[in-house]
Amino acid sequence: MSEKSEFSSSILIGIPAYNEGPVIAQTISKIKEAGFLNIVVVDDCSTDNTAQIVEELGVDVISLPINRGAGGATSTLIEIAKRRNVEYLVLIDADLQHNPLEISKLLRFKEKSDVVIGSRMIGKHRTGMPFSRRVANSIGSIITWFFFGVFVYDSQSGFKVLNKKALHSIKITFDRFEFCSEILGECYRHNLSIKEVPIGVHYSKHSLEKEHGQNIFNGFKMIVRFMLK
Amino acid sequence: MINVFIIIFATIILGLYILYRIFSGKRLHVLYEISLLKIYVLVMVLSLFPQILEFIELSVGVVNVVLAILVIWILVLFVVVFEMYRVVDFQRQEMTKLVREVAFLKFEIKSNFKNDSSKSDSSKDENKKSKHK
Numbered sequence: 390m391s392e393k394s395e396f397s398s399s400i401l402i403g404i405p406a407y408n409e410g411p412v413i414a415q416t417i418s419k420i421k422e423a424g425f426l427n428i429v430v431v432d433d434c435s436t437d438n439t440a441q442i443v444e445e446l447g448v449d450v451i452s453l454p455i456n457r458g459a460g461g462a463t464s465t466l467i468e469i470a471k472r473r474n475v476e477y478l479v480l481i482d483a484d485l486q487h488n489p490l491e492i493s494k495l496l497r498f499k500e501k502s503d504v505v506i507g508s509r510m511i512g513k514h515r516t517g518m519p520f521s522r523r524v525a526n527s528i529g530s531i532i533t534w535f536f537f538g539v540f541v542y543d544s545q546s547g548f549k550v551l552n553k554k555a556l557h558s559i560k561i562t563f564d565r566f567e568f569c570s571e572i573l574g575e576c577y578r579h580n581l582s583i584k585e586v587p588i589g590v591h592y593s594k595h596s597l598e599k600e601h602g603q604n605i606f607n608g609f610k611m612i613v614r615f616m617l618k
Numbered sequence: 619m620i621n622v623f624i625i626i627f628a629t630i631i632l633g634l635y636i637l638y639r640i641f642s643g644k645r646l647h648v649l650y651e652i653s654l655l656k657i658y659v660l661v662m663v664l665s666l667f668p669q670i671l672e673f674i675e676l677s678v679g680v681v682n683v684v685l686a687i688l689v690i691w692i693l694v695l696f697v698v699v700f701e702m703y704r705v706v707d708f709q710r711q712e713m714t715k716l717v718r719e720v721a722f723l724k725f726e727i728k729s730n731f732k733n734d735s736s737k738s739d740s741s742k743d744e745n746k747k748s749k750h751k
Contacts, residue, residue, distance in 0.1 A: 431721075452725075453721045454717060465718050564714060
């Protein structure tokens, strides 16, 4: 069955969302245009109308009654994928930072690797990231390597494909952005293969203005949490 | 002389704190209260019998026993903080699981409600069609 088939349930597109009302409709329509209709959104107790917009588009939305962070939302998506018994879960950010047309690019490597990461830090598009984010990301990758023994160029990427083996092996315990590094640590622990694929990146005004996004200050908080863990 | 003064001062502070816990009505878990009581008794004994400190100094070979006790106390506090962090972190993980299950249940209920209302709508339509016939 073609991965783009309307009735394919083997690939689930999972979108964790928090206050993405301005962009979520566009994100979902672009994913549908790319040919993927099996979509689920986890609304992390947004204070805007994210959940209502997603419902009106006819997409399944699971609304968490209490904000649990990006890690909490992603672990919920993994649980959904396990319960629906899908073969592959594609995680993609809600703010159109990643181009949904590149989902197919990642899926090309799904048979060869357990985890495929869309990397903003390699390839010709890496200069699309603001400098401060590139620095924060590099620090995150070094911290991830230090604490978890795995080095990837873009450890904080939210654009990933996990196969069934990865879905059943990975356990996320961090609720905030540290979960990105934890996923890599779990890959190391369970001997899962990782493949990085260069992708483009687009930072809209909405994604740059997000207060809860990743930045250098959050990176320092991440170090403290890893040390205490 | 200064060391004994520090011990007496610490004893008074600890005693006042324990009295406050008793009379404020904020009860701790019984294990914590017993631990606090043990510390209080130890500090009381050391303040009443400072010769014990001299004995410890001679036998262990520590220059200043009070400083050594302070260092040990700080280490104990570190252990307590880490233990509390572990407990809080476990509770946080359990809360995330609970929140997730609640979200799944809500979604199921909503989906079932939608299915039921669409079924009743389609059965109403069928009834209307059969009446027209």
